[in-house]
Amino acid sequence: MRKGKAGDVLLRIILAVLLVIMVMPLVMLCTNSLMGKQELLESFGAVLSDCAGMAEFRLFPRYPTMRAYVRLLLDTPEYFTAFWNSALLAGGVVAGQVFTAVPAAWALARFDFPGKAVLKFVYMLLLILPFQVTMVSGYLVLDTLKLLDTYWAVILPGIFSALPLFILSKSFSAIPKEVIEAAKIDGAGDFGIFVKIGVPLGMPGISSVVILGFLEYWNAVEQPLTFLKTETLKPLSLYLPVMLKGEVQTAFAASIVTLLPAVLLFFCGQDSLEKGIGASGSF
Amino acid sequence: MRSRRKWSRRAWIFLLPDLLGTTGFVLIPFLDVFRRSLLQAVGDGFVGLDNYRAVLENKAFRLAAFNTARFMAICLPLLLLLSLGVAVMFQNVADKGNRKRRWKDLKAGFTLPMAIPAASVVVFFQMLFDEKGWLNLLAGRLGFGGRDWLNGASAFWVLVACYIWKNLGYDMLLWLTGIAGIEKEQYEAARVQGAGGFACFYYITLPQLKGTASVTALLSFVNAFRVFREAYLLSGDYPHESIYMLQHLFNNWFVNLDIQKLTAAASLLVLVTGVFLLTAGALFRVPGLGGTGRTGGKKTKKGRRNG
Incomplete structure (x- = not known):
């Protein structure tokens, strides 16, 4: 019985980890879309705009803003x-x-x-x-x-x-x-x-x-x-x-x-x- | 009693719209493609199988065919096993839990990647696999050297990961349906006789999933060609040679108007696929369209009840 329970917990952990991997891209895109220009450049400039240095990994924006959406709506x-x-x-x-x-x-x-x-x-x-x-x-x-x-x-x-x-x-x-x-x-x-x-x-x-x-x-x-x-x-x-x-x-x-x-x-x-x-x- | 003739006429009326379109847009034009594959590039001279020979001797074709075959040979078993594993785990955990809603959300979470367009997720993959991206950031923190994941032999594995990420949930749903179709009594009977979890899986679950396995393999194969989208949006017309696939080659021949090679290669692929389908159909019971295999069992049960 106890062994079954431990196995159960293990299964749940594996499924949870897999779930995180599955939804990660969507979550990252969501949270990163709320970053302002400066923060975006700091985090992603290295990859997306050829700035020097490495990219940064930020799960949540420090200064959330809807500016990117506004810009998308009005300027493009x-x-x-x-x-x-x-x-x-x-x-x-x-x-x-x-x-x-x-x-x-x-x-x-x-x-x-x-x-x-x-x-x-x-x-x-x-x-x-x-x-x-x-x-x-x-x-x-x-x-x-x-x-x-x-x-x-x-x-x-x-x-x-x-x-x-x-x-x-x-x-x-x-x-x-x-x-x-x-x-x-x-x-x-x-x-x-x-x-x-x-x-x-x-x-x-x-x-x-x-x-x-x-x-x-x-x-x-x-x-x-x-x-x-x-x-x-x-x-x-x-x-x-x-x-x-x-x-x-x-x-x-x-x-x-x-x-x-x-x-x-x-x-x-x-x-x-x-x-x-x-x-x-x-x- | 209706005559057989009338029956079949009705069938053709239902089929007509789709059949007209398929014939007009696919079948007849393809006959034209086949005709062209036997002709010279300039003028209409008949050259027999010369174009085919040129294709088979073409280095790019060999590379692309090899890469595509390699991708399929690695991806399909990997995806099928992983998704079956996840489906079985899922079933085990979900059977014990009684919060139906939560399991439903979990299932949705796993299948979510199939809804995300390649164009959107490409930004994420770029951030992850770029030379200055997150994966190398992590590697650096852990003390490893970074590498340019997309412009080396690792590009192949990036694409494999991408394919599995996208299709794991879809295949899991297919397996889950197959598993749900197995009668619970069989497991109970086996448990009573002292069979463990693995024995149950090996002797009860696996044999009854054969049908599901062939459908899942078929749909996974079809979906495998679609990784071209991610590959193309990430790396363009000429990616690293480890992921230069038939789809890239066809596309480039098309752009360069290399109609001779293109038509010959297309005819060749149809031939190979057709032969494969026929042999597979003869060897195994390959999933076809429609058919009435399933309804038989239900019918007898209901018939008994009604009678």
Whole structure:
């Protein structure tokens, strides 16, 4: 019994240490974003602005101030253009994914049809292959359609990712057959069953696809890097690193504002995200 | 009774929007890529497998392929083991505690890194790993010499750490679902017969996690390609050669408009992945899309209840 207790304490300690490591970057970014210009230069100048000496490690600012945020808000219109671009790209992709992947996943999970095995294989292949493999083909088709260097260049190919399909078809196949049989006996058609049973019961899967899709495209680097050239179209994921070069003052505040939508969505959707990820891992 | 034909027609209607897009944006353009991979750079002369030979003989390609393979070979087992370990620890502690809310927060804390965009966290990594950064500050206090973590062979390990930090929570969730699916009675029965914690884990938990393991491995593999984001934002187009991966190479070929090599290498990767997928599918039961494997068990239970 005593040994069990000691083991328990040890487990708790290990988990606590790991947790600290996991949340450390976010905490540091948060607290450091409250530093004033002078303090930032003292602590980070060595690394971020090529000052002499070593960086300093300060968990909490000595003189907390919101000045960095104020400056970000008032002095950097480019930042907000990029923010808006990110929102538009991520929002567009997610909306499109929901409209195409939800019915398609329903078909894969609920129907048997000739060619299903081949189709599943193709989607599986698309799931595994990294973006770089389809980079040229994407470029060629966007070039033909004259869509390069527009928002559509990132949104349209992004809509047809295989990951939402993968997660959704898992969560749709977890719906018990009896529920659907019962609806059929009540005279519901295929579309009725899809709308009245599939969509409501698959909601955790759908919301987790929405959240994961948003996180993925809010964080997209490869796609905008390849398909967008105009600076004013670029999202935060590309603009922020450029802005940070030599801009110590707002570096941390800008990083926090950048991660805010993603982290807020993550916390709000915690339950369904957990369920959806869980469903995708089940057999 | 509905005819089979009608059934399958319905299926295609549901599939249509996604299928049209996938065909138009991915499949047909990829056929074009394959066609180009067999052609000359200038003009339309057919050169057979010359481009492929050029790719395979290319030094940068060999380096990048080796680095990518090395990264996968080290990262995947490491992440899978670590996340399984954390999931088991978590399960052990959470089962005894009765403060559900707190465990939920803890789980959220572990999965938080997946929500943090690469662009934001790059500042933190810079501060940590820079020559004048925090890690060297610590090393200096402890009496060790510092080093430039990002511009040496250590860059590889920085990237490994970054990948594990980002994906540990996600994989932990996957494992936890798998563990939750194992019936508690089995453990109780084993305990009664005198099995210890390790025996329980080895003989009950592990065998039943096979399915979860293959899904987790698959998703971790997919996510492993995404470390390119952190690598690119930290070190740009040409990072230290220990982390020069296929993603960097493709990107640079793209920037330099080296279409021949790019199309050949892309076709090659599709081929390799396709063959791998087919063999894996034949050897193990690789997780597919959809399927009705899970519902079978539930059905019999419910059927009994209803009947």
